[in-house]
Amino acid sequence: MDKFVIHGGKELNGSINVSGAKNACLPLMAASILVKGKNVIRNVPNLRDTRTMAKLLRIIGADVVFENGVMEIDATKADNPEAPYELVKTMRASFYALGPLTARFGKARISLPGGCAWGPRPVDLHLKGIEKLGGNVTLEEGYINIETDGLKGALLHLDISSVGATGNLLMASVLADGETVIENAAREPEIVCLIDFLNKMGADIKGRETNVLRINGVSELRPVEFEVIPDRIEAGTYLLTAAAVGGDVLVDGLDPNHLTAVTDKMTEAGVNLEVNEKSIRITSGGRLKATDVRTDIYPGYPTDMQAQWIALMATAKGKSVVTDTVYEDRFTHVAELVRLGIDVKLKGNSAVVNGVEKLKGAPIMSTDIRASASMVIAGLMAEGRTELHRVYHLDRGYEDMENKLRGIGADIKRESGPEV
Numbered sequence: 001m002d003k004f005v006i007h008g009g010k011e012l013n014g015s016i017n018v019s020g021a022k023n024a025c026l027p028l029m030a031a032s033i034l035v036k037g038k039n040v041i042r043n044v045p046n047l048r049d050t051r052t053m054a055k056l057l058r059i060i061g062a063d064v065v066f067e068n069g070v071m072e073i074d075a076t077k078a079d080n081p082e083a084p085y086e087l088v089k090t091m092r093a094s095f096y097a098l099g100p101l102t103a104r105f106g107k108a109r110i111s112l113p114g115g116c117a118w119g120p121r122p123v124d125l126h127l128k129g130i131e132k133l134g135g136n137v138t139l140e141e142g143y144i145n146i147e148t149d150g151l152k153g154a155l156l157h158l159d160i161s162s163v164g165a166t167g168n169l170l171m172a173s174v175l176a177d178g179e180t181v182i183e184n185a186a187r188e189p190e191i192v193c194l195i196d197f198l199n200k201m202g203a204d205i206k207g208r209e210t211n212v213l214r215i216n217g218v219s220e221l222r223p224v225e226f227e228v229i230p231d232r233i234e235a236g237t238y239l240l241t242a243a244a245v246g247g248d249v250l251v252d253g254l255d256p257n258h259l260t261a262v263t264d265k266m267t268e269a270g271v272n273l274e275v276n277e278k279s280i281r282i283t284s285g286g287r288l289k290a291t292d293v294r295t296d297i298y299p300g301y302p303t304d305m306q307a308q309w310i311a312l313m314a315t316a317k318g319k320s321v322v323t324d325t326v327y328e329d330r331f332t333h334v335a336e337l338v339r340l341g342i343d344v345k346l347k348g349n350s351a352v353v354n355g356v357e358k359l360k361g362a363p364i365m366s367t368d369i370r371a372s373a374s375m376v377i378a379g380l381m382a383e384g385r386t387e388l389h390r391v392y393h394l395d396r397g398y399e400d401m402e403n404k405l406r407g408i409g410a411d412i413k414r415e416s417g418p419e420v
């Protein structure tokens, strides 16, 4: 298993480019199942997760070619409505196949996604919605089976504004008979991107950027070319890295409108930000102020940036409270960060951080994508050597991270190591 070897304590300088959004690409790839013909999706990051989704599409019977950030998906010959356990257990987003497979084939057989590093992640909202659209849902031997003789539009209300459930139910309803309304829908930019993609394919979806979506079913869709939005979580991760480590860094190729909750909090903490049309520049400005964060659904502060904020607050002046209201137990990173000298304690669904003068390098272990990102930030802040093991977690969601960071002067390299 690969590890990162980091020598921290050095300022960062230069420009770092943002890749396409992982969490936008994955539903777009799944949505390609809905149409016969070749979809061409551009600005696709080369990640474990996008490669895993490509594998799943091939198992379903689509032809997939992925080269130089361009994903060509032709699902004309797709004929296998099944997402196997071996694959779904490695990536929860495989569950995005549920809606498109049901809409295309009138049936689907999808392994229940397991939990993840920080606990169970239910799919009850996905299943309740599919049932209301006319899908007959059964569970056997860890697989969800859906049968329908044709989906029909319905009024759907999500108890929680689930990103995944909104995506799956959008993809299930675009070919359904009649109108579907999704109330309390997720408004994340990745969902807006999916709506734009589906509408370009000929779907009839109204209410983009709001939490009430109206979908008029159409008889068929056509293949399109489409460019994926920038990854706001990758961009936010590098913004916080620059703010935490210090220096003069331009994070380029982002959409600042997708990051206002993060940049507002950075400004509150005393970070020097220069916001441009497609980039943000961070320059050092002395010790930061401890600043509380509460995660929320979009446009609130993203849960996918919670771990990174704890790293930023590690050397801020004072006490900060970081609360996760979306995933109350998403704190596997805390025990590892303590090994670098961060003074942080858990209290329910909050982490209480008391700023210290400095961190010191140590061997630590990745647990999930965003936790690992917080460990890279802390390793770059810490004096001395940090070894970050099991970086395959990072490879799921950050394209070429070590080379992007080396490009702004970070002393970080990847080493292949033994099983840890």
Ligand code: EPZ
Residues within 6 Å of the ligand: 022, 023, 026, 092, 093, 120, 121, 122, 123, 124, 125, 126, 127, 160, 161, 162, 163, 164, 165, 190, 303, 304, 326, 327, 369, 370, 397
């Ligand atoms: C998406 O996951 C993202 N993944 C996650 O990013 C992100 O953390 C999450 O949204 C929240 O923003 C992708 O887009 C591939 P949810 P998703 O359904 O769709 C509960 C990363 O690091 N819930 O919006 O699975 C759930 O338990 C990943 O890139 C139900 O109760 O998240 C959670 O508390 C990690 N029942 C809340 O809703 C359901 O049927 C939000 O989950 C579905 C969800």
